[in-house]
Amino acid sequence: MNARIVVLAGDGIGPEVTQEAQKVLGAVAEKFDHHFEFDHQLMGGRAIDELGTSLPDATLEACRTADAILLGAVGGPKWDNPHAPDRPERGLLALRKALNLFANVRPVKVTPQLIGASTLKEEVLQGVDMVVIRELTGDAYFGPRKEAGEEGYEAYDTMLYTRPEIERVVRLAAETAMGRRKKLASVDKANVLASSRLWRRVATQVLADYPELEVEHVLVDAMAMHLIRRPASFDVIVAGNLFGDILTDEASMLAGSMGMLPSASLGDILNAQELPLGLYEPIHGSAPDIAGKNIANPLATILSAAMLLRHSLGLTAEADAVEAAVEAVLQEGVRTPDIAHTGTEVVGTQVMGDLVVEKLLA
Numbered sequence: 500m501n502a503r504i505v506v507l508a509g510d511g512i513g514p515e516v517t518q519e520a521q522k523v524l525g526a527v528a529e530k531f532d533h534h535f536e537f538d539h540q541l542m543g544g545r546a547i548d549e550l551g552t553s554l555p556d557a558t559l560e561a562c563r564t565a566d567a568i569l570l571g572a573v574g575g576p577k578w579d580n581p582h583a584p585d586r587p588e589r590g591l592l593a594l595r596k597a598l599n600l601f602a603n604v605r606p607v608k609v610t611p612q613l614i615g616a617s618t619l620k621e622e623v624l625q626g627v628d629m630v631v632i633r634e635l636t637g638d639a640y641f642g643p644r645k646e647a648g649e650e651g652y653e654a655y656d657t658m659l660y661t662r663p664e665i666e667r668v669v670r671l672a673a674e675t676a677m678g679r680r681k682k683l684a685s686v687d688k689a690n691v692l693a694s695s696r697l698w699r700r701v702a703t704q705v706l707a708d709y710p711e712l713e714v715e716h717v718l719v720d721a722m723a724m725h726l727i728r729r730p731a732s733f734d735v736i737v738a739g740n741l742f743g744d745i746l747t748d749e750a751s752m753l754a755g756s757m758g759m760l761p762s763a764s765l766g767d768i769l770n771a772q773e774l775p776l777g778l779y780e781p782i783h784g785s786a787p788d789i790a791g792k793n794i795a796n797p798l799a800t801i802l803s804a805a806m807l808l809r810h811s812l813g814l815t816a817e818a819d820a821v822e823a824a825v826e827a828v829l830q831e832g833v834r835t836p837d838i839a840h841t842g843t844e845v846v847g848t849q850v851m852g853d854l855v856v857e858k859l860l861a
């Protein structure tokens with residue numbers, strides 16, 4: 500097949516990890532006889548530096564007309580001034596909103612080979628296999644906000660959810676759970692927040708259509724605890740934007756590292772007539788502390804590329820092949836520093852990408 504994939508490398512380790520994922524996609528094209536065009540576009544901090552805006556019009560247009568989008572990460576201390584007219588993260592939020600990518604699907608799976616890389620006990624990690632669906636275009640990230648002035652007296656963000664925004668993401672989560680182990684946990688803070696009380700009411704109404712599902716409503720603070728106490732008991736978790744963002748960084752440590760969790764940001768896939776345009780990115784940020792050192796783990800981005808193949812290009816065998824190649828490399832005991840443990844061989848970002856390609860083409 501022919502496909503145009505927009506690559507938004509971004510800032511920090513973004514270019515390092517997307518380079519490896521592109522290498523793997525190139526190998527997929529070679530092995531399975533596809534033609535992938537990689538269309539590199541500016542977004543985030545580099546776009547602010549070069550074009551004065553975090554989401555240039557040309558980037559948005561290239562994304563709208565692409566078959567799929569692969570993103571590294573944006574942001575960094577260089578752009579942290581609260582009084583600057585634009586911020587790298589704003590471009591990413593605007594892109595998600597403009598493409599109506601309201602569901603961020605974050606699978607969390609514990610690979611047996613990585614249990615030794617975790618600080619958690621083996622009996623807690625055995626059998627962990629969940630999907631967190633994080634609402635992506637609402638909540639405090641998009642509600643009315645006021646930045647503190649120079650005097651720093653007052654600032655606010657507004658947690659705002661509407662009924663349709665909750666309905667569509669909970670329905671997507673319910674359908675996902677129906678195709679899995681039929682268990683769904685909905686996360687909120689309904690004891691305190693009005694937006695969470697609406698979330699719980701709407702979720703309860705939507706889930707009444709799914710009597711086969713085993714449903715639990717969990718307060719977010721308790722969820723932070725349950726995630727590391729009984730992670731294997733969760734199948735699908737649905738949460739608002741802010742809670743889902745925080746809980747998945749926590750959940751990444753079940754898989755061993757932030758460098759291991761991929762994600763797909765999707766729109767209305769339940770009613771789509773054709774393969775959906777999606778944005779695929781690791782859950783981590785631009786990791787300025789390790790940028791430029793060739794030590795970032797590219798596997799989250801490579802696994803995001805596998806999700807891209809599966810969801811936006813419909814290439815299931817190819818996606819499976821990428822995931823199998825990643826597993827084969829881990830099986831051989833090769834690790835980037837973030838997932839290294841006793842008895843493993845430590846390699847850099849580029850070698851890790853090369854080894855995945857080697858396994859894929861073997």
Ligand SMILES: NC(=O)C1=CN([C@@H]2O[C@H](COP(=O)(O)OP(=O)(O)OC[C@H]3O[C@@H](n4cnc5c(N)ncnc54)[C@H](O)[C@@H]3O)[C@@H](O)[C@H]2O)C=CC1
Pocket residue numbers: 512516571572573574575576588591756757758759780782783784785786787788789794795796797799837
């Ligand atoms: N989607 C995006 O573009 C996101 C951007 N950010 C931005 O990234 C910047 C840094 O944020 P942080 O809070 O430091 O979060 P971060 O996710 O970039 O890093 C957190 C920690 O995890 C480590 N880490 C992250 N990815 C890794 C990888 N692939 N391999 C090995 N170690 C990895 C980092 O070295 C750091 O110690 C900020 O400007 C933030 O706004 C943060 C999250 C998401």
Ligand SMILES: CC(C)CC(=O)C(=O)O
Pocket residue numbers: 588591592744782783
């Ligand atoms: C950079 C932020 C907009 C979001 C974030 O942390 C994420 O998408 O995981």
Ligand SMILES: [Mg+2]
Pocket residue numbers: 744745748782783
């Ligand atoms: Mg995050």
